[in-house]
Amino acid sequence: MASALKNQRIAVAKTYKLYIGGKFPRTESGRYFALEDKRGVVIANMCRGSRKDFRNSVVVARKAQSGWAKASAYFRGQILYRIAEMLEGRREQFIAELILQGSTPRAAEREINRSIDRLIYFAGWADKYQQVFSAVNPVSSSHFNFSVLEPTGVISILAPDDSSLLGLISNIAPAIVGGNTCIVLASESMPLCAVSFAEVLHSADVPGGVVNILTGFRAELTEFFASHMDVNAVIYCDGGKAVARTVQELAADNIKRVVARTRLDWAGSDAANPYLISDTQEVKTTWHPIGS
Amino acid sequence: MATPENKLAFSGGWEYDPAPQSTDHITLNKRYGLFINGDFVPPARGRYFDTINPATEEKISRVADASSDDVDKAVKAARAAYNGAWGRMKPAERGKYIYRIARIIQERAREFSVIESLDGGKPIRESRDIDVPLAAAHFFYYAGWADKLEYAFPGRTARSLGVAGQIIPWNFPLLMASWKIAPALACGNTVVLKPAETTPLTALKLAEVVADAGLPPGVVNIITGSGVAGAALVEHPGVDKIAFTGSTNVGRMIQKTLAGTNKKYTLELGGKAANIIFADAAIDEAVEGIVNGIFFNQGHVCCAGSRLLVQESVADEVIAKLKDRMETLIVGDPLDKNTDIGAINSPMQLEKIESYLKIGREEGGEMHQSSCRLPKKGYWCRPTIFTGVSQSNRIVQDEIFGPVLAIQTFRRYDEAVMKANNTPYGLSGGVWTDKGAKIFKVTQAIRAGVIWANTFNKFDPTSPFGGYKESGVGREGGLHGLGAYVKLGA
Numbered sequence: 001m002a003s004a005l006k007n008q009r010i011a012v013a014k015t016y017k018l019y020i021g022g023k024f025p026r027t028e029s030g031r032y033f034a035l036e037d038k039r040g041v042v043i044a045n046m047c048r049g050s051r052k053d054f055r056n057s058v059v060v061a062r063k064a065q066s067g068w069a070k071a072s073a074y075f076r077g078q079i080l081y082r083i084a085e086m087l088e089g090r091r092e093q094f095i096a097e098l099i100l101q102g103s104t105p106r107a108a109e110r111e112i113n114r115s116i117d118r119l120i121y122f123a124g125w126a127d128k129y130q131q132v133f134s135a136v137n138p139v140s141s142s143h144f145n146f147s148v149l150e151p152t153g154v155i156s157i158l159a160p161d162d163s164s165l166l167g168l169i170s171n172i173a174p175a176i177v178g179g180n181t182c183i184v185l186a187s188e189s190m191p192l193c194a195v196s197f198a199e200v201l202h203s204a205d206v207p208g209g210v211v212n213i214l215t216g217f218r219a220e221l222t223e224f225f226a227s228h229m230d231v232n233a234v235i236y237c238d239g240g241k242a243v244a245r246t247v248q249e250l251a252a253d254n255i256k257r258v259v260a261r262t263r264l265d266w267a268g269s270d271a272a273n274p275y276l277i278s279d280t281q282e283v284k285t286t287w288h289p290i291g292s
Numbered sequence: 293m294a295t296p297e298n299k300l301a302f303s304g305g306w307e308y309d310p311a312p313q314s315t316d317h318i319t320l321n322k323r324y325g326l327f328i329n330g331d332f333v334p335p336a337r338g339r340y341f342d343t344i345n346p347a348t349e350e351k352i353s354r355v356a357d358a359s360s361d362d363v364d365k366a367v368k369a370a371r372a373a374y375n376g377a378w379g380r381m382k383p384a385e386r387g388k389y390i391y392r393i394a395r396i397i398q399e400r401a402r403e404f405s406v407i408e409s410l411d412g413g414k415p416i417r418e419s420r421d422i423d424v425p426l427a428a429a430h431f432f433y434y435a436g437w438a439d440k441l442e443y444a445f446p447g448r449t450a451r452s453l454g455v456a457g458q459i460i461p462w463n464f465p466l467l468m469a470s471w472k473i474a475p476a477l478a479c480g481n482t483v484v485l486k487p488a489e490t491t492p493l494t495a496l497k498l499a500e501v502v503a504d505a506g507l508p509p510g511v512v513n514i515i516t517g518s519g520v521a522g523a524a525l526v527e528h529p530g531v532d533k534i535a536f537t538g539s540t541n542v543g544r545m546i547q548k549t550l551a552g553t554n555k556k557y558t559l560e561l562g563g564k565a566a567n568i569i570f571a572d573a574a575i576d577e578a579v580e581g582i583v584n585g586i587f588f589n590q591g592h593v594c595c596a597g598s599r600l601l602v603q604e605s606v607a608d609e610v611i612a613k614l615k616d617r618m619e620t621l622i623v624g625d626p627l628d629k630n631t632d633i634g635a636i637n638s639p640m641q642l643e644k645i646e647s648y649l650k651i652g653r654e655e656g657g658e659m660h661q662s663s664c665r666l667p668k669k670g671y672w673c674r675p676t677i678f679t680g681v682s683q684s685n686r687i688v689q690d691e692i693f694g695p696v697l698a699i700q701t702f703r704r705y706d707e708a709v710m711k712a713n714n715t716p717y718g719l720s721g722g723v724w725t726d727k728g729a730k731i732f733k734v735t736q737a738i739r740a741g742v743i744w745a746n747t748f749n750k751f752d753p754t755s756p757f758g759g760y761k762e763s764g765v766g767r768e769g770g771l772h773g774l775g776a777y778v779k780l781g782a
Contacts, residue, residue, distance in 0.1 A: 132446060135756075135771055135772070137754040137755045137756070138754050139752035139755055140429070141750060143747065143750060145752065145754075147755070147770065147772060150736075152760075232761065241552050242552075245551045245552025246551075247551075248547065248550065248551030248552060249548050249551040249552075251547070252545075252547035252548040252551065254716065254761070255540065255543065255544060255547065255559065255561065255762045255764065255765060257765055269782060270782070273447060273448070274447075275448065275780060282741065282760050283741065283756050283758065283767050283772050284735075284740070284741055284742075284743065284760075285741065285742050285743070285756050285757070285770075286735050286742075286743045286744075286745060287743070287744045287745065287747055287755070288731065288745045288746060288747065289746055289747050
């Protein structure tokens with residue numbers, strides 16, 4: 001008995017933290033919520049992110065945005081590809097977390113595979129969506145006129161509650177591949193993967209501030225995600241009419257673009273097409289005279 | 293510096309004789325009903341209001357004041373047409389109807405331009421050469437899209453939305469109606485359009501065109517009225533999409549009203565565009581661009597270049613030349629073909645502009661106006677510039693929607709871009725320089741939807757238009773303008 005104990009190794013549990021500006025702080029509020037498994041055993045004490053955490057995230061996201069938008073499409077594509085590489089290397093950890101959150105082993109394996117492939121998919125769009133969506137416009141006057149896409153700016157994302165990794169990635173990847181930066185509220189009921197994914201982002205050399213991930217309560221944080229005056233677009237994926245109304249009403253204060261991704265099949269082409277990129281892009285049209 | 297030698301001699305005693313466009317070619321009824329289900333019908337509550345010529349303050353006609361009952365009737369007519377003839381029609385045939393509208397507008401161009409200038413106060417030169425030809429071109433452009441939508445959205449199927457409610461402003465009445473109606477119809481929707489209270493007439497003439505073109509009843513419904521009718525249209529549960537052009541404040545209210553509904557919306561809102569002049573620009577051309585940027589259509593332009601940012605080393609020269617040029621601008625009778633600046637659209641708008649002239653002076657700005665004579669009757673504002681203003685001044689921040697330019701200077705590129713972007717708006721911008729690399733650097737850095745480089749205030753049906761930030765959501769015009777009127781599916 002004693003020798004058995006002597007040989008037993010105590011596992012090191014991870015502290016799940018927030019991801020803001022390329023760093024992993026705890027919530028400034030000092031609050032937590034306990035995540036339990038089906039039997040009621042505490043898996044982790046998650047950070048219960050606050051309004052202040054969100055506001056701090058907007059500041060760093062704004063700061064990072066112009067530099068990220070200026071990076072070449074090739075570079076952004078490689079960063080997304082790198083995220084996929086890092087995720088592939090940590091498959092087992094994510095499978096374990098998905099199972100811990102209630103997934104079956106088979107479903108967990110499917111989700112990680114799809115997640116990795118989704119990143120590759122959007123990585124490939126980095127230097128292509130512009131070609132698909134831009135235009136040279138044949139105006140009648142003697143001008144050269146063209147329309148290109150530019151990132152909308154800073155995006156707040158209320159990630160889907162029911163798809164903690166694939167849904168998360170299907171929202172982050174199209175936003176950042178197009179040069180936006182974002183602040184993401186992770187799934188409330190299954191928040192583990194999101195924090196581990198932040199570590200993946202970090203090790204993939206995603207510049208600090210480009211993606212910021214918070215954990216916390218939907219009911220508390222939604223209004224801040226929708227109302228912040230320095231956020232240019234808000235994406236929401238859950239909730240009924242009441243949530244839609246709240247988000248859209250508050251978004252109107254600074255004419256945010258509102259993207260509803262409710263009832264999406266995260267595994268299908270709904271969540272894998274370039275229109276998810278153009279959702280958070282602005283069309284800029286430039287005129288110049290042709291002549292001497 | 294402007295030296296006496298290079299100063300243009302405008303005081304040579306030349307006077308322009310009046311050259312008014314005659315009005316005998318137009319037909320206007322004394323009273324107009326609402327165009328619902330293919331017919332002009334009286335408003336349910338029997339109320340009408342006058343529409344006034346802002347250059348003479350005389351009544352031109354009376355138009356119906358739609359109530360929510362009328363809005364309901366119009367929406368139901370549009371729904372019936374959508375579920376009926378229009379919805380079942382082959383896209384190519386739909387397109388042919390839209391082509392017809394384009395052709396009839398071209399045929400009746402002179403009548404349209406005269407009425408536009410009478411009702412809205414804009415110079416006939418602009419309504420004749422810009423508003424009306426562009427309106428026809430818009431219908432012609434979108435007509436051709438009707439049977440080609442599958443090529444506009446690769447990998448997706450585009451479907452019509454249903455009934456589009458459209459609310460337009462008074463600054464480009466016919467042109468805005470065409471910007472709204474043409475793409476909506478091309479994508480297979482039916483529409484209920486509400487023109488602005490002060491400029492209903494060309495929309496009602498457009499209703500005649502729609503009838504003459506033989507469109508099935510209810511496809512296009514045009515209802516005149518106040519904001520009450522606009523609000524009723526926004527709130528109507530039978531509407532699938534709202535397209536609004538107007539102020540940011542009303543746009544914000546509409547976005548809030550639509551919250552929680554499944555209605556799609558596009559908003560084309562205010563602006564406070566910076567027109568940036570670098571020292572290496574062709575200065576004379578830039579001065580023309582400044583004039584066109586702010587004095588076009590009396591400055592009643594959401595994308596007007598209402599802020600001038602001029603590089604310090606050429607500021608004195610640019611401002612001197614601008615003042616000279618302003619002296620040559622003819623303010624007066626909108627129907628006179630020599631007129632550069634017509635009447636302010638309404639007494640309310642004149643009051644607003646004048647309040648900003650007061651605010652500008654109170655905040656320490658130095659005001660300069662041209663010395664032109666103004667007609668005794670009607671609503672007029674001299675071309676106005678302010679110097680000595682700073683970023684926090686209200687005339688630098690607020691959209692005035694009049695012939696009022698706020699001038700600031702800058703030293704370095706960074707400063708110009710920072711000042712240009714220091715606004716909640718992001719509709720348009722201008723840059724003037726002879727250096728190609730600098731043009732691309734600046735046009736990329738300005739956060740706005742339309743950028744004019746070495747030109748300003750140009751429009752075309754193939755060219756998408758719309759704003760960043762609080763200047764709106766969505767685009768109108770071009771291939772991108774189709775997106776506002778379809779839903780995409782697998």
